Amino acid sequence: MSKEKVMEKSNLIKVLQTEQKKEGFISDAAIERIAEEFDLPVVEVEGVVSFYTQFKRVPPGKYQIMVCDGTACHIIGSTLILNWITDDLGIKDGETDEEGLFSLESVACLGCCSLAPVISINGKVYGKLDRKKLLKIIADYKKKEAAGA
């Protein structure tokens, strides 16, 4: 009986993931709502959300750039990649630009180390980057956006 309810709590992370997929981030209101659904203290849910890096508390940019800083990529120069993007877009690791277009985040291994250094933009992976290639990729996104807008 009580086991039944406990089992339910083990779905908390799943539910939070679904929420994030839907909204792009997890708002205070979502935390309160989900806490109520699970009959959990709000502070506990907030604590869980803040523990896992996957959960974002603010809306991310339209294009989420993830710079792989896994071992292979780091060794081959992901720090430079990150700096080049920062120079180009004016946002640092963990930031989103003012227009909400790009957000930048460094992450651990994206799983394609043999293509290091690697970034992904909204899940699409770009490997074997050098400065020129990188700036072109970003420029293409900017162009696409300018054309769309």
Next chain:
Amino acid sequence: MIKRIKVGMASCGIAAGAGEVLELLKEIAQDKEVVEVGCIGHCYAEPLVEVETDSGNYIFEKVQPKEKDLQKLLELDEFTRFQPHNLRIDKERLLITSLAGKIVPTSLDEYKDHKGYEGLKKALEMKPDEIVEEVKTSKLRGRGGGGFPAGLKWSFLAAKESEQKVLICNADEGDPGAFMDRTLMESLPHQVIEGMLIGAKATGARKLFIYCRAEYPLAVKNLNIAIEQIEKEGLNIIDGEPVDIMVKEGAGAFVCGEETALIHSLEGKRGTPRYRPPYPTDYGFHGYPSAINNVETFANVPFIVREGGAKFAETGTENSTGTKLFALAGDLKYSGLVEVPMGISIGEVVYDIGGAEPGSVKAVQIGGPSGGCIPADHFDTPIDYDSLTSLGAIMGSGGLIVIGNDRCMVETARYFLEFTTRESCGKCTFCRIGTKRMLETLERITGGEGSTEDVELLSDLGNKIIRGSLCGLGQTAPNPVLSTLKYFNNEYLAHVEEGFCSAMECKALVDVFIDQETCIECGQCIKNCPVDCISEDYVVDNEVCTRCNSCIEVCPVDAIARIAKGGEVSVRN
């Protein structure tokens, strides 16, 4: 005649552009069967396409999504055929990845055609303790890092009386330079699940979880398809009772690879570890006895039950049997996934299989953030659990990064410590604060502000963190630093005493210099400098320069280089 065309569509392949190749192939070869398969491990040659014909199979490497190229491929053009180098073929021993990239991962039938689920079938007819005994005979040790004998762990769980027992597959693969488990799950989901089901029969567990790293969507997808397939066929029925298998996604926390943290995370809590004992086999998921094994551990099990533990133990060494998967990356030619017999030397993996240039390699980093750096003069060390530990590294999960001569070991250590500091759960004092203090100290050293006391602090504090941390994360976090301190002490001292980074990697210790004699005054560097610090007569203002390397990258004649700060003008390379 072409029977079918297989495109390597594991994450690595997709990243290399296999998706586009697949689309185009489907278009231009509409009459042929084009399927997606997993990864054969030769990631350096992606995208890879294999064409099955009556007269044998042909693999093509670095296939570009261009119609002309693909046409050639359909004509079985000799020119672009892929031939793995012989040394690698000689040294590899494919016990568990032999099917990877060969069969369609989500095809139960194809798996069955290759002896799939035969091990399970056999196991279902055995008594639980016979299975446990078989695994003990194989001497299979956990592949998740610790190397605990799998058979022994299973025997603990099997001995427990409980209304519910739980078996968990640890697929959190958090080492930032490792992707063995991902490949197994993407390419051979059924093999992992078969291993788990055998484990369920052996231990009496009826609730099975696969805790998978959130960043592995394809693995999750393939596992879920596979689970659906076996449930449909009733393969999950053990002793007349259906076993519940569920894939749970992590949410981005390396520490959740630790057993107790993983369980907390499964329970919907913050993923902080707790003190052991009690071990999970006594008190696990919601208090039920639970056993946790790594993906690769489970993937070994079908072979053991099918072919016998003794057969398995023929491969490898006395105390480390079987094979080990390594994710090879870094400064070498053939990066990718390799499966080698235990006992092979590091050198064989690095030079023979990886194709690294002898003399160009300074060290390997084995075991990721928990592991250590082993210098090149120890490369004849055999890869087995105990030899690696005695060198200050660990087998770890299987990340093997080759570090070339032009990398800074202090910076490498700093990198790993930055990772563990970021991933510390923050519970216990030594890890939460200690790693942070070590990181700050390393930052001082790479930032040119370190002192010899800092170097001493690193080893003193490092050893204390090992002793005084609650879980494996903290207990191993100082390893990358301590092992580099041990083998590359001279580099630390050069940083703090001379302000010199021989690898020219530490920004604070280098200047950027344009060699006027080589420079052809093309103006590319000036154009590309983000902070406009190169003068019209091609001199870098190093006060302003951010050491971004942009100019170095664009210079067509390699006239620009990093040099030791304020030092003699000598161009590297």
Next chain:
Amino acid sequence: MSEIKLKIDGKEVIAPEGQTILEVARENGIEIPTMCHEDRISQTTSCFVCIVREGKNGNWMPSCSAIAQDGMEVDASSDAVRDMRRSALDLLLSEHTGDCEAPCTISCPAHARVEEYVRAGRDGDLRKTLEIAKERIPLPLSIGRVCPRFCEKDCRRNALDNEGVAINDFKRISADLYYDEYMEERKDLTGQKVAIIGSGPAGLAAAYFLRLEGVASDIYEKLPETGGMLRYGIPEYRLPKKTLDREIAHFEKMGGIKIFCNKELGKDIEIEELKKEYDAVIVAVGSWSATGMRTEGEELARGGIDWLEELARKNWQGEDPGETIVVGGGNTAMDCVRSALRLTDKPVHCMYRRTEKEMPAEQIEIDEAREEGAQFNFLTQPIKLRRENGKLVLECLRMELGEPDASGRRRPVPIEGSEFEVAADTVIAAIGQKTIAPDGLPTNKWGDVDVEEADCRAEGNVFAAGDCVSGPATVVEAVEGGRRTALGVLAYLKGEKCELPRQINVSRGHWQSLSEDDLVFLFDPEEMGRVPQRLIPLEERTSTFKEVSHTFTEEEIYEEGKRCIECSCTAKNDCRLKDYSEVYGAHPETFGGEKGEPTYNARHPHIILDNGKCVKCGICVKICSEVVNDYLLGFKNRGFKTKVETAFNTTLPENCTECGECVEACPVGALDWKKKKDE
């Protein structure tokens, strides 16, 4: 349940199976420190302060969580174990932000519990103010007037409106009101007796603190009256001698302290004899020899301190010095200038080599001297003094400031060809003083008596205290010196080693270094400037030696008390981190580095939640969720950024005041009652 046998620190113990090592140790009287352990809740195992080592396999274990096993050999107290604990505490301190003690208390050389006596005064209990002050300051009437107020300079209130709380005035009014009627608890006389040479602040303080412990003393004074510098060095207008008499009378009232005047060492008494006659001897002869100008004709100038002494002997009725030049920039120079101003209508100059900014004298002294008509000649260096036609002529050089010297002040360098002359009737050299150590005592390179750091002992049963040890300093420093020496003597008399209790103090930093965010308040600070000090009219200040400043009124002092922002930690008397750190020798500065991201929540009327002090022990979280069944507090973030908060960092509900379980259980001051308990 079956029993197991194990060893802890070599001691065989028997315990029921299943107990933790900590439980077994405690039951057998072996102390192991804990931060995150609480009997009522499940174990968190986070602090690792309870760490022990298994002797056989060398494994380290948190004793609160590790179950005792049969045959274990637990090492719970070796140096290696203590070293690990110290490091754990060092690490906890390295991320800690707070102020164990208020800056005023820290900066008071006597370490009086300043914040507490200010609070008592503000709350209207000035008698208690006196009691607290007298724990460390047996001369509150004098020090309440003449102290340079180290405490006020460091007072955190400065960060708000650039004026510290008028701390010293609390002492002054409390003493003015209650000094005569208050008699402290004293232990019965033990029969032991100490000879004290010198009745200045150091000698008096030593006698006082000895007497509190039951040790009698005879004080020998060379001059006709008691008080040393207080009487002969500090002018009447700052400290009326009637007040001083009142202060010193108390010492004889304490019973067991006797003062004999006109007893000069080497003439009337001899150390060698005192050493035999008494259980111990304390030399507190001060630092009385005026340093000369080190120029030709320096003998024509009066030494500052000698001049003041002569004036004091004449009961501040000295003759008109005529036009006067005082050379020097310290407090003695100011005392000379201002005394001269009171005796003459002619100009009085102060000549100093550097500028006003570098003057070591108290700013208030400089300002008041100026108000009284003093003329300052900065960047001027005397080079020769001669007498000419009944006048003194001083040859001088103009200076400019060069590079900073060892003291950090910019060194004055002469300007070539800038020589000039000035004439005066009196030249007073108030440049400094030197100690003349009694013969036979060890001295250091400054000529001061050389004593052991730990117990202030010079040799045998001879101890020393005050200016003759430190060189010329302040009254409050002399009093502290006297107390330290008394402790040394007491330990000596008991045949013990003198060990001062180790104290650590976490500090947010000096108010000048604090940013807006670093400033945190227990309560919203009152917005009000410092209550001004009332002075007697200027005419009286230039013609009489009447005391210049008035004591605050009670109303004024209550008002001023509201300006105190109560800087010290609410938990300072009840903090396990502080206590263990003191025991294990941990220190906030061992590791530098980034502090956490402290969030400070003082919005609840009675409870404060200060994450800068949180050690992440999790006790509060579990008390509330497991014991109280409420779960109002939880962990947020992870790694170094981990913190404990309420949901969305809101304020705890009002009715937590009735519960308070977490507040009581928090091992440090992170969760605490806002209202401070004294002691």
